[in-house]
Amino acid sequence: MFFGCRYIERYQCNRWWPRRPDMLRRLQLDHKNISVLLNILAAQSGQLATGGAVNYRVMMDVLDYMQSYAEHSHHPVEDIVYRxxxxxxxxxxxxxxxxxxxxxxxxxxxxxxxxxxxxxNDNPVPIDRLKEELENYISMQRSHMRYEEEIIFPLLKQYLVEADWECLADECQQQLTDDPLFSDNIKRDCQELRSLIKGSEFVD
Incomplete structure (x- = not known):
């Protein structure tokens, strides 16, 4: 797994530093970036459905990113904010x-x-199983983010004041890690994925 759990840089956050990250904007940007990756997976799903060429390495790169960044930074930050x-x-x-x-x-x-x-690893996997897992994965990720964007993010704006966000910036220091894909600090292994990300057809 090329991303692993080694993070390049942590945001230095404290309540007295005026340039602390805008955390809600960061969560929204993460959602935008993940949506691009889900669009790439959806394109691969379309290839599977029509018998076209499927890039399994790119699909794995997306999953590696989700495991290394979304599950170790994005979701933990959300959990703290939602509490x-x-x-x-x-x-x-x-x-x-x-x-x-x-x-x-x-x-x-x-x-x-x-x-x-x-x-x-060249093990036989029924194509129907692969299609079902891929479609379910895309659907569940999109449904979850849509609920957060339509219901939860507006509530954050409504109920949390500046003092809350200042405290949250302190609480989330360890979780606020640099994005290993949507930044300049990216490893060579995922250049093909990054090339697809730059394709305007995958941006909502």
């Missing part, structure tokens, strides 16, 4: 739903990663 939202707005049911969805996304990412490993 504060739940406390401020008495929305424990919503936060519990999101925590559970994050766990579920981790499980389906691992399962699909295992399937792709089989394919890349």
């Amino acid at each position: 504060r939202l739940a406390a401020q707005a008495s929305l424990n049911d919503l936060s519990e739903r999101l925590f559970e969805e994050h766990k579920q996304l981790t499980r389906i990412t691992e399962a699909f990663h295992t399937t792709l490993n089989l394919v890349l």
Whole structure:
């Protein structure tokens, strides 16, 4: 796995530093970037459905990114932010739903990663299984992000004030890591994926 869990740089956040990261904007940018990756996976799904050429290495690169960054930075930051939202707005049911969805996304990412490993190691995998896992993965990721964008992010704007975000910047220091793909600090192994990312057809 080329990304691993080695992060290049941490944002230095403290409540008195005026240039602390805009955390909500960061979460929104992460969603935009993940949407691009899901569009790339959707294009591969279309190739599978029509019997076209499928780039399994690119698909694996996307899964590696999701495991190394989304699950070790993006979702942990969201979990911390949502706990504060739940406390401020008495929305424990919503936060519990999101925590559970994050766990579920981790499980389906691992399962699909295992399937792709089989394919890349020339083990037989039924095409119907591959298509179903890929389509379910895309659907669940998109549904989760859509719920956050349409329901949760507006609530964050409504209930959390500047002091909350300042405290959250402190609490999330370890989780606020540099994006290993959508930045200049990127490894050679994923140049093909990055080339696809630059393709305007994958940007919503």
